Amino acid sequence: MSTKIYDAYRLPVGTDPFEVVAPLRAAILPARLRADAQVLARTACQLADDYSLHGDRSRMPVRRRDGSRLYTPQNPWVSAIRVLADQEADLSPSDTFHDAHRFSVSLLRDPADGRLLAKAFLGHSDEIREAFEAFCATQGWADWHYQDQTDWPEEVSELEWAQRRDSWDRTVGDSGVIADRCLNIDVRPSGFSTSPSVLGIGDDEEDAINAVTVSTPQVRLSRMLLAVQKIADGEFSITDLLSASERIKNAVNEGSDGTAELLELMSSPSVDELQGRQSGGFDDGIRTHSISEETLAAVAARLT
Structure with missing residues (x-):
C-alpha cells in the first residue's frame, strides 16, 4: 500500500x-x-x-x-x-x-x-x-x-x-x-455553516469585511463577456474556454474592440453599497453599470 x-x-x-x-x-x-x-x-x-x-x-x-x-x-x-x-x-x-x-x-x-x-x-x-x-x-x-x-x-x-x-x-x-x-x-466560525456566512456581526467579521477587495471593472467585464460567448456558442471545450478567456482579457486590458466604451459605463461599488448600507436611488435594486444586453452581445461577437 x-x-x-x-x-x-x-x-x-x-x-x-x-x-x-x-x-x-x-x-x-x-x-x-x-x-x-x-x-x-x-x-x-x-x-x-x-x-x-x-x-x-x-x-x-x-x-x-x-x-x-x-x-x-x-x-x-x-x-x-x-x-x-x-x-x-x-x-x-x-x-x-x-x-x-x-x-x-x-x-x-x-x-x-x-x-x-x-x-x-x-x-x-x-x-x-x-x-x-x-x-x-x-x-x-x-x-x-x-x-x-x-x-x-x-x-x-x-x-x-x-x-x-x-x-x-x-x-x-x-x-x-x-x-x-x-x-x-x-477551526471554523461560530454558528458555522460550510458556505460563507460573514455578516459583520462580530469584530472579527467586521475586520474581514474591511479587508475585502472588490473586483475591478476590468475583471467584471471580462466575466460578463465570457458568459455571453459561452451562451452563444453552447458547450465550450476547455481549450476553447481558455482561449476565449485570454482573448477577452487582453482586449479589456487594452481597451480594444469596444471594451473601453463598456468600461466607461461601469461603476466600482463599495462593500457598503453591496450590503445595501448606502441609500440613494437603489429602491429598485443596486445597479453597478448601465450596459445593455444588446451592447454586450455586440462587443462579445467582435471577440469571437
Missing part, C-alpha cells in the same frame, strides 16, 4: 495537545473569515452586475427546492450568502469544493517516543495556508510529510526520511486511516 501524507508536521517535545487549540484558532480564524468575505464580495458583485445587465429578476437565481427567490436587488451581499449556501447544498460533503475554506488538524501520538504528529486538512485558500505556515513557524512545528512514491527531497537527509516513514507507520498503523486514532481540531 502506498503512503502519501502531505501537510504533515512533528510537534516539539512535550507539546500538550489541548494547549494547541487556542493559538491555532487565533491564527487561522481571521484568515478563514477574510477568505469567506472575499468570496462573498466577488459573488455579490457578480450578482449585482447580472441584475444590472438583465434589468429584472427573471434571469436571476432561484432556489430550486421551493421556487423562492434567492436574489434581493437591494442587498447583493445577503443574496450572495443565500446563493452560495444553495449551491453548496447540492454538493456531497466529500466533494472537493464543499466548504472550500475548511481547515482542520488531526493530532496523533507516536507510540515509540510520545511525540505528537499533525496532519492538516486545508481547503482552497492561499490565505489560510499562509496563516497556517506562519503558525507552524512560530510554534516550532517541523515539516514531517512523507510519501513512498519518490525519493526524499534534497533538503531532507536519507536518515530523517526513514525516521518520518517509521513514525507514520507506527502512528497510523496498518489501516492507514488517520481518523481511527486522532484528536481532531476544527
Whole structure:
C-alpha cells in the first residue's frame, strides 16, 4: 500500500495537545473569515452586475427546492450568502469544493517516543495556508510529510526520511486511516455553516469585511463577456474556454474592440453599497453599470 501524507508536521517535545487549540484558532480564524468575505464580495458583485445587465429578476437565481427567490436587488451581499449556501447544498460533503475554506488538524501520538504528529486538512485558500505556515513557524512545528512514491527531497537527509516513514507507520498503523486514532481540531466560525456566512456581526467579521477587495471593472467585464460567448456558442471545450478567456482579457486590458466604451459605463461599488448600507436611488435594486444586453452581445461577437 502506498503512503502519501502531505501537510504533515512533528510537534516539539512535550507539546500538550489541548494547549494547541487556542493559538491555532487565533491564527487561522481571521484568515478563514477574510477568505469567506472575499468570496462573498466577488459573488455579490457578480450578482449585482447580472441584475444590472438583465434589468429584472427573471434571469436571476432561484432556489430550486421551493421556487423562492434567492436574489434581493437591494442587498447583493445577503443574496450572495443565500446563493452560495444553495449551491453548496447540492454538493456531497466529500466533494472537493464543499466548504472550500475548511481547515482542520488531526493530532496523533507516536507510540515509540510520545511525540505528537499533525496532519492538516486545508481547503482552497492561499490565505489560510499562509496563516497556517506562519503558525507552524512560530510554534516550532517541523515539516514531517512523507510519501513512498519518490525519493526524499534534497533538503531532507536519507536518515530523517526513514525516521518520518517509521513514525507514520507506527502512528497510523496498518489501516492507514488517520481518523481511527486522532484528536481532531476544527477551526471554523461560530454558528458555522460550510458556505460563507460573514455578516459583520462580530469584530472579527467586521475586520474581514474591511479587508475585502472588490473586483475591478476590468475583471467584471471580462466575466460578463465570457458568459455571453459561452451562451452563444453552447458547450465550450476547455481549450476553447481558455482561449476565449485570454482573448477577452487582453482586449479589456487594452481597451480594444469596444471594451473601453463598456468600461466607461461601469461603476466600482463599495462593500457598503453591496450590503445595501448606502441609500440613494437603489429602491429598485443596486445597479453597478448601465450596459445593455444588446451592447454586450455586440462587443462579445467582435471577440469571437
